Amino acid sequence: MLQRTYAGQNCSIARTLELVGERWSLLILRDAFLGLRRFEQFQHSLGIARNVLSDRLTRLVDAGILDRVLYQERPERYDYRLTETGRDLSTAVLALMHWGDRHVAENGPPRIAEHDGCGGLVEERLVCSECGAELTPDDVHIRRGPGHRTLVH
């Protein structure tokens, strides 16, 4: 069972962090975006205890972010692949990476996301669905949505 780390917070960021905010989880997803699939590959990349990795992978599978797929029958071996729900995190993961590149990468970006084939840089932009304008944080207004309710703590 997932720990409700942010109980009382009726917020899509809090719910997202319950699923991917555990230490190491976003780095497992980073590796999955980089093409890693097997337990041993994640373990080698992250250098963390096997039981911690196993726990994080199970949580990501339970959350529908990774699929555990049989890739060999004798002996049975499974690997971990991003689902569509998991791939839908790519913009968030790239936005965190690019913020780090801009503010805490003193030797320059360790990794560069480029447009496959074209070679241009991948950028995240905020765009208005109605007028198509490119937006800055100043242009964003947050209002209550249909899922808003006051929670009793």
Next chain:
Amino acid sequence: MLQRTYAGQNCSIARTLELVGERWSLLILRDAFLGLRRFEQFQHSLGIARNVLSDRLTRLVDAGILDRVLYQERPERYDYRLTETGRDLSTAVLALMHWGDRHVAENGPPRIAEHDGCGGLVEERLVCSECGAELTPDDVHIRRGPGHRTLVH
């Protein structure tokens, strides 16, 4: 001193998570984006222990993400305001929120980000800096950048 939670990981995502990945930190930033500034406001919104909140605010100030600003002289009172570095996290925060809206908001989005004035929805898009094409995760290729190096664990 910040704990180097992801020592050995030469990655802008890992470095970003060292600064904002601590439990509650991203929710403090969410509240800051929503306009909250004062310790009591954050405390009321999050319902967490005052010492935990105080610790997280100090870390975010040390990281240059929040500014601690004197707003009253007698008695001295400070509030917390997003710096430009902090505001630069808005795309990552919105991307996490919108992923949650799509995948874990059973009653619909608790909060809606709209284009101030226009009322259109704010969307994050991946765009190529060269050809201007809108990209999907399939179009993204990750290569090593100038800050890449192999670390000894």
